[in-house]
Amino acid sequence: xxxxxxxxxxxxxxxxxxxxxxxxxxxxGSVTDxxxxxxxxxxxxxxxxxxxxxxxxxxxMDYEFNGEKYVLNLIDTPGHVDFSYEVSRSIAACEGALLxxxxxxxIQAQTISNLYLxxxxxxxxxxxxxxxxxxxxxxxEVTDDIVDxxxxxxxxxxxxxxxxxxxIENVLAAVINRIPAPKGNPDEPLQALIFDSVYNPFRGVETxxxxxxxxxxKGQEIKFIATNKKYFADEVGTLKLKQxxxxxxxxxxxxxxxxxxxxxxxxxxxxxxxDSKEPTKNAISGFEDVKPMVFAGxxxxxxxxxxxxxxxxxxxxxxxxxxxxxxxxSAALGFGFRCGFxxxxxxxxxxxxxEREFDMTVxxxxxxxxxHAYTKKQPDDIIIVNNPSDLPDxxxxxxxxxxxxxxxxxxxxxxxxxxxxxxxxxxGQITNQTYLxxxxxxxxxxxxxxxxxFDFYDRLKTVSKGYASFDYHPIGMKxxxxxxxxxxxxxxxxxxxxxxxHADNAQTIGKKMCEKLKELIxxxxxxxxxxxxxxxxxxxxETIKALRKDVTAKCYGGDISxxxxxxxxxxxxxxxMRQVGxxxxxxxxxxxxxxxx
Ligand code: GTP
Numbered sequence: 001x002x003x004x005x006x007x008x009x010x011x012x013x014x015x016x017x018x019x020x021x022x023x024x025x026x027x028x029g030s031v032t033d034x035x036x037x038x039x040x041x042x043x044x045x046x047x048x049x050x051x052x053x054x055x056x057x058x059x060x061m062d063y064e065f066n067g068e069k070y071v072l073n074l075i076d077t078p079g080h081v082d083f084s085y086e087v088s089r090s091i092a093a094c095e096g097a098l099l100x101x102x103x104x105x106x107i108q109a110q111t112i113s114n115l116y117l118x119x120x121x122x123x124x125x126x127x128x129x130x131x132x133x134x135x136x137x138x139x140x141e142v143t144d145d146i147v148d149x150x151x152x153x154x155x156x157x158x159x160x161x162x163x164x165x166x167x168i169e170n171v172l173a174a175v176i177n178r179i180p181a182p183k184g185n186p187d188e189p190l191q192a193l194i195f196d197s198v199y200n201p202f203r204g205v206e207t208x209x210x211x212x213x214x215x216x217x218k219g220q221e222i223k224f225i226a227t228n229k230k231y232f233a234d235e236v237g238t239l240k241l242k243q244x245x246x247x248x249x250x251x252x253x254x255x256x257x258x259x260x261x262x263x264x265x266x267x268x269x270x271x272x273x274x275d276s277k278e279p280t281k282n283a284i285s286g287f288e289d290v291k292p293m294v295f296a297g298x299x300x301x302x303x304x305x306x307x308x309x310x311x312x313x314x315x316x317x318x319x320x321x322x323x324x325x326x327x328x329x330s331a332a333l334g335f336g337f338r339c340g341f342x343x344x345x346x347x348x349x350x351x352x353x354x355e356r357e358f359d360m361t362v363x364x365x366x367x368x369x370x371x372h373a374y375t376k377k378q379p380d381d382i383i384i385v386n387n388p389s390d391l392p393d394x395x396x397x398x399x400x401x402x403x404x405x406x407x408x409x410x411x412x413x414x415x416x417x418x419x420x421x422x423x424x425x426x427x428g429q430i431t432n433q434t435y436l437x438x439x440x441x442x443x444x445x446x447x448x449x450x451x452x453x454f455d456f457y458d459r460l461k462t463v464s465k466g467y468a469s470f471d472y473h474p475i476g477m478k479x480x481x482x483x484x485x486x487x488x489x490x491x492x493x494x495x496x497x498x499x500x501x502h503a504d505n506a507q508t509i510g511k512k513m514c515e516k517l518k519e520l521i522x523x524x525x526x527x528x529x530x531x532x533x534x535x536x537x538x539x540x541x542e543t544i545k546a547l548r549k550d551v552t553a554k555c556y557g558g559d560i561s562x563x564x565x566x567x568x569x570x571x572x573x574x575x576x577m578r579q580v581g582x583x584x585x586x587x588x589x590x591x592x593x594x595x596x597x
Pocket of ligand 1: 011014015017131
């Protein structure tokens with residue numbers, strides 16, 4: 001155990017985590033040329049395209065240092081706030097972390113939030129100043145920033161480049177010298193932390209774990225404490241580039257487990273594995289059932305595809321336990337599902353996977369957060385509102401609460417004014433402002449989560465000319481003056497377009513929504529009134545004027561092939577439209593409320 005080191009890499013997005021991990025594998029000879037791919041640890045196609053490590057994995061390296069053999073377990077952490085619970089569990093499986101900071105970008109919001117997570121778990125932090133090869137690198141200043149942040153000595157900061165390989169040997173030396181060996185007792189009852197799982201269609205769910213005490217053996221009957229289910233350990237092993245089966249994985253080490261589980265929901269990240277007959281008395285702390293943060297309706301474009309959509313969602317859920325869904329019906333859209341996601345990125349991933357892997361064309365309604373409503377009759381009973389149209393009648397309501405977050409934003413001093421105005425417009429309350437240097441400022445806000453869902457990232461980028469980084473974590477529910485704004489098309493309420501909006505903004509947003517829908521809904525053979533309403537009160541109105549001319553008329557006469565092309569084009573365009581009453585609504589219109597500015 002004294003020659004094992006368990007560590008992770010934490011960094012702001014794009015500061016070079018994957019590239020550095022890749023160099024470590026190279027340097028320790030853990031990868032042969034043939035096995036080499038651009039970014040080894042990102043294995044899902046989608047991940048590579050997005051350049052984001054979505055699911056965390058782990059890899060074991062063997063390394064000889066000063067004549068001794070070491071086992072280095074590198075646990076990868078996903079770099080997006082949607083997956084911050086998984087990050088926290090990966091961190092909990094380690095004794096140390098490489099904190100990577102881009103020598104040109106310096107400390108950013110995720111650097112800080114990930115660092116706090118690591119410090120909460122008492123990890124040894126090794127600061128790495130990365131990308132020192134960049135001409136725009138600013139090593140002295142950025143080292144100063146790191147020293148200020150960590151209170152370390154400048155000599156503790158390792159200069160490196162994942163691109164050229166400079167400094168990699170020093171990084172490995174620091175991993176061995178500075179990170180403590182795991183503690184734990186191999187003779188105590190088994191206690192292992194699940195920090196990740198991966199769905200394999202042939203072998204079932206692969207569970208990744210870190211043994212804290214005891215050991216886990218092939219064939220042993222084990223129990224997952226949170227789910228209270230028992231399994232046999234059909235296979236255990238270590239995670240080299242490929243899985244390497246072993247007889248036993250002992251305290252301090254990291255490995256994988258295969259039990260034949262076919263449903264990802266049975267394996268909960270953060271759960272404790274123990275022996276079924278001689279269980280540990282202590283579950284590892286920090287376990288949470290992950291809760292979806294963002295909800296949206298998903299409907300088949302073609303109503304006949306409902307059953308197929310259900311089957312696809314069920315399959316998706318088998319390998320992505322954080323997706324939840326329940327059938328719902330909408331007067332406007334018919335039968336579909338209300339789905340819960342970890343965040344907006346997760347929602348996009350699911351949508352994309354439905355299309356790519358299951359060939360489903362779907363309409364997604366505007367996402368919303370989960371509200372708590374209380375009625376005057378039963379002011380103590382929470383009504384969970386995951387769909388705005390489920391909000392009880394306003395006259396019966398006692399109060400409504402919405403989820404809040406604490407936001408961390410780091411920006412340049414020049415943009416502080418802009419960023420503050422944006423956050424205040426988004427109902428944020430500033431809680432802290434710190435000058436990290438004369439140039440760079442950290443701002444903290446408490447804000448409704450709903451405001452982040454609604455185009456916050458894009459706006460922040462614009463007002464800061466790209467010089468702002470952002471991260472957040474949930475801080476619980478707070479009461480809010482929310483009203484439901486309904487949209488009527490042709491005098492008919494389209495339930496899928498309803499949104500819960502703060503009373504003070506309802507008028508403005510209702511008006512903007514009508515204007516936006518006017519842009520997005522194609523003109524038809526008749527006038528279409530668009531109205532926004534709160535209850536029975538109409539707060540705004542626009543009209544889409546009837547289309548008078550035949551669309552093909554502008555193709556002056558005889559050219560048949562052009563006409564046909566135009567019609568084909570229209571047909572394609574129609575694919576993502578839904579007929580609601582006698583009005584055709586394109587997919588973008590359902591998202592209109594997200595892009596009102
Ligand atoms: P996410 O997985 O998306 O969080 O990003 P990451 O932190 O893993 O960053 P990644 O390794 O994908 O690198 C981001 C970009 O920086 C890529 O274009 C890399 O080629 C580049 N990069 C990484 N390390 C270095 C370095 O040391 N020097 C230079 N010049 N570029 C680097």
